Amino acid sequence: MFSMDSDPVALRIRPISMAELEEGATLIAHKVDDQMIVLMDPMEDPDDVLRANRSREKSYLFDVAFDFAATQEMVYRATTKGLIEGIISGYNATIFAYGPTGCGKTYTMLGTDHEPGIYVQTLNDLFHAIEETSNDMEYEVSMSYLEIYNEMIRDLLNPSLGYLDLREDAKGFIQVAGITEVSTINAKEIMQLLMKGNKQRTQEPTAANRTSSRSHAVLQVTVRQKSRIKNIMQEVRIGRLFMIDLAGSERASQTQNRGQRMKEGAHINRSLLALGNCINALSDRTGVKYVNYRDSKLTRLLKDSLGGNSRTVMIAHISPASSAFEESRSTLTYAERAKNIRTTVKRNHLNVSYHIAQYTSIIAELHREIHRLQCKIEQQEPRPMRSAIRSIQGRHITWMHCL
Secondary structure (H helix, E strand, O other): OEEEEEOOEEEEEOOOOHHHHHOOOOEOEEEOOOOEEEEOOOOOOOOOHHHHHHOOOEEEEOOEEEOOOOOHHHHHHHHOHHHHHHHOOOOOEEEEEEOEOOOOHHHHHOEOOOOEOHHHHHHHHHHHHHHHOOOOEEEEEEEEEEEEEOOEEEEOOOHHHOEEOEEEOOOOOEEEOOOOOEEOOOHHHHHHHHHHHHOOOOEEOOOOOOOEEOOEEEEEEEEEEEEOOOOOEEEEEEEEEEEEEOOOEOOHHHHOOOOHHHHHHHHHHHHHHHHHHHHHHHHOOOOOOOOOOOOOHHHHHOHHHHHOOOEEEEEEEEOOEHHHHHHHHHHHHHHHHHOOOEEEEEOOEEEEEOOHHHHHHHHHHHHHHHHHHHHHHOOOOHHHHHHHHHHHHHHHHHHHHHO
């Protein structure tokens, strides 16, 4: 199954901070409706008639726009909730938060105990969907969590592993060699690992944010699905979910970085520039294009997410303050360009063929499945379960005759 569609892009304006107000900043970014954002130039004189036609005030259109009144639940439902069904059916999905330092990316993705972010809500709904279909389908779920800092990859679940390498396999898939993968079917357990891993992220205070994330954090969740009814030909569907909290896009003058912090900022901007170049190439409608994913480890890792086999959502963040005008304008332009990316999405599946020697184990699994359904009959209404058991018992008898 194939589908061609544009990648949804959302824009979120965070509330103006007390520090910005104390510095005399004014509101220049406004949500006009559910899709339009207007950014006003704070340097313009509203009474200057001669420059009225050259105003730098500009409107931007997105798939959905949020301002300070938007709740975490509203953002999640409008951007991410619709991806869950595809993930458990074998499709890839990616959500990434983009924007300057201190504009709320980590808040949107991780949230707080009282206002959980996209990580928590997505995982809760993912495992709820798995539970609802677990009578018919069997699932395996694994996760990994890493950061890219100064163009080096570090495992946030096991930092003692040191720096890890990106490898490309024979089929062209990019993988992180030696990354820790944790298997679980419990959203709470994953969140505990995430919170622990997030404390391992490289953070340093800057003038823009006292707890600025200096790295890109990438959470990958892999869902493998197969039917509980065994057969000599078994289809396995594999869905991958990437959730990415990017480091802040910033100018050194905005963060007042010096020394090591300035070098970090250069690496951050280098990878975000490479990401921007990929977005520009992917959104170019003039004809044949070359997309250079090799300029940074971030773009190599996100190759499938950007222009490959993935449904991708970008949530861009800006400050509404006049002091952040240049950063906001750059982010809005960047995000608006990303709307033009088109991706082709197909289901990931493998067909596993069982040999004669494996029939014995298949029959043993059928016996366990019959026993599981019989136990369920005692707790629920019997009729639907009886028909299911007869169906499985019939297949069991057929295979016994084949042997």
